[in-house]
Amino acid sequence: MEMSNFTLFDPRCREEAPFAIDVIMQLDIFGIVLFSVLTLMATVSMLVFIEECIYIYKKVPPNKKSVIIWVTGAAPVSSIKLWICGYFAIVVFKFLILMIEEVGGDNAFLRHSENKSFKISTGPCCCCCPCLPNVPITPRSLFILKLGSYQFALLKLALTILSIVLWSNGNFNLADVSATGAAIWINSFIGVLTIIALWPVAIMFMHVREALRTLKMVPKYAMYQLVLILSQLQTAVINILAMNGTIACAPPYTSQARGYLMSQQLLIVEMFIITLVTRVLYRRQYDPIPDLDDVEETKTVLTSTKVVYIA
Numbered sequence: 001m002e003m004s005n006f007t008l009f010d011p012r013c014r015e016e017a018p019f020a021i022d023v024i025m026q027l028d029i030f031g032i033v034l035f036s037v038l039t040l041m042a043t044v045s046m047l048v049f050i051e052e053c054i055y056i057y058k059k060v061p062p063n064k065k066s067v068i069i070w071v072t073g074a075a076p077v078s079s080i081k082l083w084i085c086g087y088f089a090i091v092v093f094k095f096l097i098l099m100i101e102e103v104g105g106d107n108a109f110l111r112h113s114e115n116k117s118f119k120i121s122t123g124p125c126c127c128c129c130p131c132l133p134n135v136p137i138t139p140r141s142l143f144i145l146k147l148g149s150y151q152f153a154l155l156k157l158a159l160t161i162l163s164i165v166l167w168s169n170g171n172f173n174l175a176d177v178s179a180t181g182a183a184i185w186i187n188s189f190i191g192v193l194t195i196i197a198l199w200p201v202a203i204m205f206m207h208v209r210e211a212l213r214t215l216k217m218v219p220k221y222a223m224y225q226l227v228l229i230l231s232q233l234q235t236a237v238i239n240i241l242a243m244n245g246t247i248a249c250a251p252p253y254t255s256q257a258r259g260y261l262m263s264q265q266l267l268i269v270e271m272f273i274i275t276l277v278t279r280v281l282y283r284r285q286y287d288p289i290p291d292l293d294d295v296e297e298t299k300t301v302l303t304s305t306k307v308v309y310i311a
Helices: 002-009 020-025 029-059 062-072 074-080 084-103 106-112 139-168 182-208 217-243 255-282 292-310
Strands: none
Touching: 029 062, 029 074, 029 255, 062 074, 062 084, 062 255, 074 084, 074 217, 074 255, 084 106, 084 139, 084 182, 084 217, 106 139, 139 182, 182 217, 217 255
């Protein structure tokens, strides 16, 4: 209780967040070691990413170079929090394109998927609606899926710029969660855009996961989802806890500054591990994959064999 009263009434808890140089000057031995280790992890993550980019540039076909570099960069970029929001918005779209390119591109995908359909009753929007009809796979439906993910990259950038402009005018404050505050409306809209963008990626993954299983697409998708959860959801939860005072003030850090610091420290460790795992997943020979039709025929033969065996 005494510590709670101290952090509540200490005037430093109501001040602005300290400058970086002030934080560095007040570090003790533990703080110096901690920041040194985290800095080393972030640096190694970026070096691994750069080395992976060089490998991709030399070994990967031209149509896949860009998308793979974008996707593999999600974790190391998250570790340094550099344009993370705008970057990950592009990664969502790029991961969708990656799955299509692994099949052979738009034309090959449409050719292999002729007379087939997308199952749209999947997360994060409609996993609870199994009654939804399947959508035939056509150039138009494929374009709509791409547009559904691309809108996030475009509108997220526009809303980020709008937030900066409003903040410079004193009209944007993350701590203001009232109905009249701009932050609650912009963040809610971004949340809706995020869900809409993730839906096409999930639809495409459900359609191609068997064909791309030999390319470790399932663990790649898991890493992509993990980056999303940790960089977006985890950060949002910590920020909410900091704003309502659950994360106590620890001078010279205010509650919000301490929450941001904790979030950043966790992200560096988590993204360091994901970066190493991602490097293993994407470091392979990029050979042709089995035809989608071949996969379907194989599943049919296996099913028929099981039925005969049971009979």
